[in-house]
Amino acid sequence: MRATIKDVAKEAGVSPATVSFILNNKPVSISEATRERVLTAVKKLQYRPNQLAISLVTNTTNTIGVILPDSTNPFFASLSHHMEEKLRSKNMTVIIGNTNGDPVITRKYLQIFSDRRVDGIVLAQLDFEDEEETVKCQELMRNIDIPIIYVDRVIEGCDHYSIAVDQTKIGYLATKYLLSLGHRRIGCASGSIRLKVNANRYHGYTMALHEFGLESDSALLFCDSLSIDCGCKALPCLLGHNVSAIFAFNDMIAYGIYKECKNYNLIIPNDLSVIGVDDIYFSDLLQPPLTTISQPVNEIADEAVKVLLELIANTSKSFSPVKLNPVLKVRGSVKNLSES
Amino acid sequence: MRATIKDVAKEAGVSPATVSFILNNKPVSISEATRERVLTAVKKLQYRPNQLAISLVTNTTNTIGVILPDSTNPFFASLSHHMEEKLRSKNMTVIIGNTNGDPVITRKYLQIFSDRRVDGIVLAQLDFEDEEETVKCQELMRNIDIPIIYVDRVIEGCDHYSIAVDQTKIGYLATKYLLSLGHRRIGCASGSIRLKVNANRYHGYTMALHEFGLESDSALLFCDSLSIDCGCKALPCLLGHNVSAIFAFNDMIAYGIYKECKNYNLIIPNDLSVIGVDDIYFSDLLQPPLTTISQPVNEIADEAVKVLLELIANTSKSFSPVKLNPVLKVRGSVKNLSES
DNA sequence: CTATTTTATTAAAATGTTTTAATATAGATA
DNA sequence: TATCTATATTAAAACATTTTAATAAAATAG
Known part of the structure; x- marks a missing residue:
């Protein structure tokens, strides 16, 4: 004993x-x-x-709950890993909840983490097909008397602390780059457009098009999910509309396009240009290396931990969302059409 | 309130x-x-x-601690993700500890998790450069009165429950496959050979060589770490010894080799054959798709959860380690020399 | 009508710590 | 010597629950 x-x-x-x-x-x-x-x-x-007894009386658990869509996705894996490293030095521990993008599971984890009295929660997605689900989640979050930080894909008008990356700018940057290299028919391989992330990225896409005097064509938008599988399905569909480039809404989708290009005997970037989003560490290894819009994962993680710890330390603090900028990583998957 | x-x-x-x-x-x-x-x-x-109060009195926390080298490595990411999914249905939660292979951090997490009275611990690496460190960890584990399950890379003679993959067989399978396709000078890109994982894989390698009447040559063994970086360094070194194939001790190393091959203008598999270990889900996307030895991650995760829950339910149970088999995934990164 | 059993409810102990307020002791001051 | 202060220590409450043993009330049996 x-x-x-x-x-x-x-x-x-x-x-x-x-x-x-x-x-x-x-x-x-x-x-x-x-x-x-x-x-x-x-x-x-x-x-x-016994930490349980200590927690009961001090009302702190030295635990942070991290809720994310999929810890298997290197982007989120990096995010949580980085946080965990930062927190370890403070003797704090990380509980992980994978939601698979499901609002029900999201709420379940919010509830579980709250019941376990975690000191703070980092939430990486609050953005569902069904608007109502989002509202339900926000309601729950308001009821929970625990600091919650909202990370990466942030919803406008959200009344929580947030570390956001400007999703519209992501779409804008990617598209503008393709346009500047002479591409005019640019396909989009997106997750569900009913998700704000994707809608915003698409909005950025149309903004860039307008700048070049172009109209967006809904036929060039393929929607499925932010996964490899989506890329596989998107390719034949978009090729049917004669695109010279595809804007994949994340790197996983781009991987699917790479994979499928093999079956169609297409050479990237000669036959098709591809640009992704996230800059997962594998993107550099692909043949050709994937040009992509990088989200500053480590910065996000650092800021999230910093703000969260502040929030935990002194409960009352003024609300000021942090905005971080995406950056274009030029590699080898986009062809310069104006050169040839 | x-x-x-x-x-x-x-x-x-x-x-x-x-x-x-x-x-x-x-x-x-x-x-x-x-x-x-x-x-x-x-x-x-x-x-x-309040779950804290409940935990204090019932002496269960519905929490499993998972200790692994690096949650950013897709192999371990899949492992923990799969466990978490299985456990969620039982209203159990997963705490993650990344050790980076450091025995000190490993012990720290063992201690933390024990202090927090997790119901069980899954440990994915107990295998350090320094034998003494391993002993210290085992000592600590004996002192902790919490079920611990030992997963993936298991040390012989370990007195804990374990779900092991036969690491020697991994080396044997990979090497035999290369030999069967006519390769004779086979380089190894390994992590530290003082780690049992790598030593065992190397042992399997020599076993296969012997079957073909060949002796192992220490010049063909490059040791660094189980990372992309290791592959980058290994390539020029092993090329200097005229290898026709490289056995990368995991897929990450293989990725490094792929990356570096570009700089040397080498085409895989024509100029060099590569085989990896783990079958990370990106391996299929590389050009050419990586031939690799797959470890049954999901099976490992399932078994681990199953045994752990049993162990938690009735404390006294007989000890019987589970052994799972690696399997060869033939894809496109190995050339058949006997054909040409 | 009393004794016994069943049903419904509760008081209090236990879990393992922190923290507040009280107390005892020693040394210093007047 | 009596009083005050500083030092060292502790009793007991508090945290939020579960659980055991006790009790009260109602129903049944004899």
């Missing part, structure tokens, strides 16, 4: 309070003699405090 | 015990009237039990 603080107290011939004071370096005067006795008792019994 | 069980009791005009009985469906007789009153009070106050 694990020793308790009472065991230590008895062994050292003092009260539990004294043991607690010593172990927590409380500013109370303790004689050198008893301190010594207690410390040796602790060692002898191999005493380690 | 969150309502407590006392608030509910007061609201319903009963004792906290009664509320507890009702909420937990305890086999005690409760009149329909009070049950109703309690349930409406619960609803009115939006009462949710």
